[in-house]
Amino acid sequence: MKISVFTDLRFTECQTPTGVGKHIAHMVQGLANIEGNRVSVLATRDQAPGNKLRPASTLSSLPVSRLPLPWKAADVLWTLTGGPAVDNYCRGADWVYCPKNDFVPLRHTRLAVTIHGAHELDPQMPQPMDVRARLNRARRRLSYRRIIEQASLVLTVSNFLKYQIVDWFGCDENKIAVVGNGVEQKFFAVADQPYGVSGRSTDSPYLLSVGGLNDIDGGDRVLQVAKLLGRMNSKIRIVVAGCQHEKRHLDLAAELGNVELLGYIPTERLAPLMRDAQALLFLTRYETFGIAAAEAMAAGTPVITCGGTAVPEIVGDIGLYVSEDPEDAIAKISQLTADQQLHQTLRIAGRKRAEEFAWGACVGRLNAAFSKAG
Numbered sequence: 001m002k003i004s005v006f007t008d009l010r011f012t013e014c015q016t017p018t019g020v021g022k023h024i025a026h027m028v029q030g031l032a033n034i035e036g037n038r039v040s041v042l043a044t045r046d047q048a049p050g051n052k053l054r055p056a057s058t059l060s061s062l063p064v065s066r067l068p069l070p071w072k073a074a075d076v077l078w079t080l081t082g083g084p085a086v087d088n089y090c091r092g093a094d095w096v097y098c099p100k101n102d103f104v105p106l107r108h109t110r111l112a113v114t115i116h117g118a119h120e121l122d123p124q125m126p127q128p129m130d131v132r133a134r135l136n137r138a139r140r141r142l143s144y145r146r147i148i149e150q151a152s153l154v155l156t157v158s159n160f161l162k163y164q165i166v167d168w169f170g171c172d173e174n175k176i177a178v179v180g181n182g183v184e185q186k187f188f189a190v191a192d193q194p195y196g197v198s199g200r201s202t203d204s205p206y207l208l209s210v211g212g213l214n215d216i217d218g219g220d221r222v223l224q225v226a227k228l229l230g231r232m233n234s235k236i237r238i239v240v241a242g243c244q245h246e247k248r249h250l251d252l253a254a255e256l257g258n259v260e261l262l263g264y265i266p267t268e269r270l271a272p273l274m275r276d277a278q279a280l281l282f283l284t285r286y287e288t289f290g291i292a293a294a295e296a297m298a299a300g301t302p303v304i305t306c307g308g309t310a311v312p313e314i315v316g317d318i319g320l321y322v323s324e325d326p327e328d329a330i331a332k333i334s335q336l337t338a339d340q341q342l343h344q345t346l347r348i349a350g351r352k353r354a355e356e357f358a359w360g361a362c363v364g365r366l367n368a369a370f371s372k373a374g
Helices: 019-032 071-081 131-150 159-169 185-190 219-231 247-255 267-276 291-298 311-318 326-338 340-357 359-372
Strands: 002-005 038-043 064-066 095-098 110-115 153-156 176-178 206-210 237-241 259-263 279-282 303-306 320-322
Touching (some): 019 038, 019 359, 071 131, 153 159, 153 359, 185 267, 185 291, 185 340, 206 291, 219 326, 247 259, 279 291, 279 326, 291 311, 303 311, 303 326, 311 340, 320 326, 340 359
Parallel strands (some): 002 038, 002 095, 095 110, 153 176, 206 237, 206 279, 237 259, 279 303, 303 320
16 A cells, blocks of 8 residues: 655654654654555755655655645635645555544545544634634635535544544544554553652652643643642642643742642653653543543553543543542542552553553554545
8 A cells, every 4th residue: 555644744753743743753653654655744944855754754764745735825825725636646555544633635645634633613612812823713714614525535543533534524423433542562561660760759649640730731730739738838749741731820839839830841751750640630621532531541540530532432431530520639649658558450441451551452453444435
């Protein structure tokens, strides 16, 4: 199978990759490693200088075909007009595969696009109403409509997102395949390490929150829990890995003595940090997958979370679910820290569940989706 990959290559060059950046790298390299597949990159002019990808790109080992347009011009032109088609630049390809919400116009070559989510299109989510936000929503909506109309195969990371797309755009659910997201092997490996592998003091128990103190990730909920823990004089701290903060939440965090902000943490440090946490405090408002929850389970760390969006699909009955009342979270934290048998049961069950989210399993689902679609 000959596959030409088109994506915004800046996501493959980032030194602090997001979940989407990791998805691109693992899925594309995974396809390239399957016998019988021939994978190349279709790149815009500015992202492949000299007809080569920059050495920093995780896809730099793959052959390249270069389009005549720069990225921004191509994105605007294709979104607004739906053309011109670029089949001449990927001749012989069985598929053009876009692993990240991107649209590329084709007339004869089959298109497959992974949609990771768009909370700004969800009518159930509060949305900013300034002009820039409105324009961004309109652009995203138009881009997604073009994807749905032209793609032979639409890929999503969860069933939750699949049925959002069906509802929002009237997409035929039979052309949508769920491939999921993956967990890096470092998280599975660290589960076998003894407590204390992170190097933090074992006398200072902590809950880990990943992403940042923002409304989407439930930063206000995390801080409410921190407040209550402080009033109880609990020794448990809340450690936040990530840098996607909102100022008003940062201001409140600065007033609390039991919240520690670590900034961006690479996988090799995040995995042991996850392993040593009493639990992952995952109070998100909107998730189309919930990779932090899958990583925590792989590391053998219990998950305390809310039951909305895609979270139950990933965590299943392994997590401890709480309502929006922070007292409920405090009760679950107290239960977990007091009951070592429960903690161990969740460790074992969570790690087993996380195996279906290994990157190899995700690549297998993707390759099978291509084969099934013919």
